Amino acid sequence: MPLATAAPAAADDGGQCTFPNKKYEGRPWSLQRVQLDELWAQSTGRNVRVAVIDTGVDTRNPQLTKAVDAKSGINLIPKDAKDANGYKLKRGKENGTTDTVGHGTKVAGIIAARPAKGTGFVGLAPDATIIPIQQNDADGNGTAVTLATAIRHAIAKKADVINISQDTANAVKPTPLLEQAVRAALDADIVVVASAGNDGLGGNVKPTYPASYPGVLAVAAADRNNERAQFSQSGDFVGVAAPGVDMVSTVPGGGHCADNGTSFSAPYVAGLAALIKSEHRDWTQEQIVAQIQQTAERSVAGHDRLVGWGVVDPVRALTEDDKPIEKPVADEGVTRAEAPTPAAVHLGETPEQRAARLATYIVVSGGVLVAAIAGSAVAVRDHRRRRAALTAGR
Template sequence: MPQTATRTTPALHRRATLATAAAMTATLLAAPAATADPGSDQCTFSKTNHQYASTPWALQRVNLDELWSESKGKDVRVAVIDTGVDTANPQLTHAVEASLGANFLPVKDKKGQPVQDRGNHSGTTDTVGHGTRVAGIIAARPMKGTGFVGLAPEATIIPIKQNDAEGHGTAGTLVTAIRHAIKEKADVINISQDTTGAAPDEGLREAVDEALGAGIVVVASAGNNGLNGKNQNTYPASYPGVLAVAASDRNNERAPFSQPGDFVGVAAPGVDMISTVPKGGHCSDNGTSFSAPYVAGVAALIKAKHKDWTPREIVAQIEQTAERSIPGRDRLVGWGVVDPVRALTEDDHPIESPRPDAGLTHAEAPTPAKLTLGETPQERTARIATYVAVGVAVLVAALSGAAVALRDARRRRRSLWGRA
């Protein structure tokens, strides 16, 4: 009997209210979702699950041939700290390195005692489907019969299981997961969850700093509590050095649920996001959870092409080449909506911070043509000379025509006299 995962539950959107920051719940960031089956709020996980045949809109906006001529993410490791990654989906079977994975999901037994393991130890089971979707957006392999593929189809996924639908993940287990990613030499870490509602956890910040210090790009979702339009920090997205990703829609505008804030670095597609699900096939979902891996995939492509670039330089490159609606950064979409092709082609040299587009803020008005109210002496001389030349030409033509006419008339008279 196929396993069914409800797509939207209160637990997925629950925010921590515990007194101590160390016990903050790490909340998965799946917004109310659209699904592969219109009118349904569930996605069935089975080998016969719906397979998306065409190319999703989020990939149609990218010239994949041009992108992949620059990089496919080869030899880059991306740690997905989430609900696990199911390798039974054929597009992920060869994308995931199970030997590098881990399961840090804390669960209590019937007596209320914590137990470390739920499922396997390698992080390659996913009863929620969240982590499997995230991994697919980053590195799903091409497969006949579907237009869906990961942005970095030669990158390797490190599956780190740290949360579930009930929100058993905490700031503490998130710290453990980050340190595992460091140990396994990840190049990029994707965190599609947050700890909104409590003070920042110092241990979590230290773990993020350790990852950045180890040369790892850290990408995190901005959050889905943006319906009221008010700024609100989320963690780890708000920590310095982390690339915080908001969700954009098909019009390159902020998705209504996407959390705004001065910490937002860029935005990426986060509405109707097709991706892989456990067992096989695809489903659609919404949320900054699926915007972050889109950007993590781009980071993997840049890292594969520029192996010596620092996390700061890779983040700045993504921000500098984003599609902007204003010259600089704003609280809704940061520096703009990520442009994968520009990020991989406008890369002559690394930069450490993005620059406002001065061309949009200081554009000069065009210089009007010089207005002349009368003729200059030179212009008058040229005009008169033209008139004279034209007059002479007309006179010559007239005289020539008269001479020809007189000659013809004389010939006609001689002819008449000869006949008489």
Template sequence: MKQQIKERPWALQRIVFDRLWQSTKGRDADGRAVRVAVIDTGVDRANPQLTDAVETKSGRDFLGKGDGTDPRAPKDGTYDPVGHGTKVAGIIAARPRAGTGFVGLAPEATVIPLRQNDEKGTGNVGTLTAAIEAAVAAGADIINISQDTTQPVPADSRLAQAVREARRKNIVVVASAGNDGVDGRLKKTYPASYPGVLAVASSDRNNERAAFSQRGDFIGVAAPGVDMVSTVPKGGQCVDNGTSFSAPYVAGIAALLRAKHRDWKEYQIVAQIEQTAERSVNGRDSFVGWGVVDPVRALTEDDHPLDHASADDGPPRAAPPDPVTPVDGETPQDRRERYATYGVGAGGVAVAVIVGVAVVRRDLRSRAAASATPAAPAAGQVNE
């Protein structure tokens, strides 16, 4: 039997939902649902919290016969034996359900499932590009990409061109920053570091960068990425870690902003999320970008659009009190060491996608079973 987590997850305890949803839960003034493309390992709509959220008409599976062996697998992107994409989709748009405190940030938004990857690394630059192009053709408002590579993918690549076209069509592109940050080195990941993409790092319960979260000057914001609750295939929920689950947290906020402000440009939605983030410095840094996202501030301090985020004039904004009880007796050093294990956990299942000459690793294993994040990308793979 699938586990259903009764309590409100810590990453949602900070949100006053009456304020967050006072204008919208993911539908605009005309009743149209914001459409969020989830480019991932598929989205299993058999989970009751996702059944009404997933649109099969625009869904696509770019991996051939499902898992490569089963010709009965549907071609609408709803086949997800890995579970990664189903978790991502739940954080964005899971519907409320009796018996659980978990719900998506935009529970009236629509998810477009675009399956282009699996645990075998079947996806490649062609399938990833095709998925982005399909999202544009389907009329997506937001695109969430929870995968990355540290190997350079140049500006004239098919992938970069697809991202530029999405932005030209006024689509907000959100991407995870990556989980190779334990070594502390600054390095770019792709597609997160392409211009205009909102790159999302992971934060912990103390609004600090999670140890596994990639550092870099391209980071836009951080969002909760430790002990994240979300939906799993067939039903129920699990707990997992990684920037893969921080990105959809931000995509959910972007979906609410798009529903409320249909006239805003994609870069204005990005700027709003960055400008209203909780900061520890008056500006941007390589750990959490402009700060840790504040969903309520993003949706309530929005009287006019911004073209870009800017440094504050006064002292840094204080982070909101954390209502979650910390681990008993845990010191800051203990916490750093605990989170560091998320970046070096062994035995986890990884999703790989060939982009350029790199293998993209993704965090897939349920935290309920064991914490694990992907290994560093391997070079030497040829894409096309």
């Protein structure tokens, strides 16, 4: 069964992305929504390995050269694979560091691209390590069977997180080999993140695989308003949402392009998982997933089928982490305040009010008396002066 990786719509560059491409100078909106300094003060993803099962990861992009563990990579495209015209496919390097499509290079950049001069783009976990696994390409040379093989390779190479930005072409369950591989990864305490799919126009709801497997963190796409992107797949299997519109990232050869899709929401969450894993090495994959879900931004108390538990909040996930949780709680954050105590009503004068009134009278009376005495003294003085003047005049 083939697996899809294509984005649903053209990005800001009108779909004219070439490899290599010019640098994106600013800070992409998906990163502007995060206080990166505060985030990286907690974790940068150091010593965490993230397997990117995709179309390969091109290490010629300077932001990915030091991010990729090429020795652990693999190319699973069949050696007899053919392109769309029937010609033998140029598979590229056997370690998975060739990417003629650009999809896997974008995914890897969102996770762990290193900082570089001339661009504000950087990976969410800039010290994490990428394991490149080339399993799919633009000509459909990737199946549920090869995906299962890719997952097994990631387990063997000690991945802490696996990112799968692809899904089956229809809602039919694929070969059991895929589910077995996913279960093996979860049993190995690996966080498995998968894109929910891009077939959500018109409110279409259907399961996608491997996102729908129990234990997999399925990621929907959100727009700049923290609402579900119109193309994003909905369903009860959706775990969280993350930015997935106008997503700037690295491309083969160098530079950047923008793209849309849950394919680029998933690595945003995989990067967050890497940050948490680096900070909490003893947390299980279930606890990391629960932390991401619990701290997501949501407009309802619990889960919904559009954005799951909400749109991920990286800073909150790394700062509200005093202890691990096993499952997200629906009413978390809802405060049940006690009703205010009504003030006592006194129909007559209270002792405190009476004392205050008498004190006021005393102060006012004393002031009047002082003024009266002072006025009398002035009058007597003036009278004496007039009598003295009359006597002198005689």
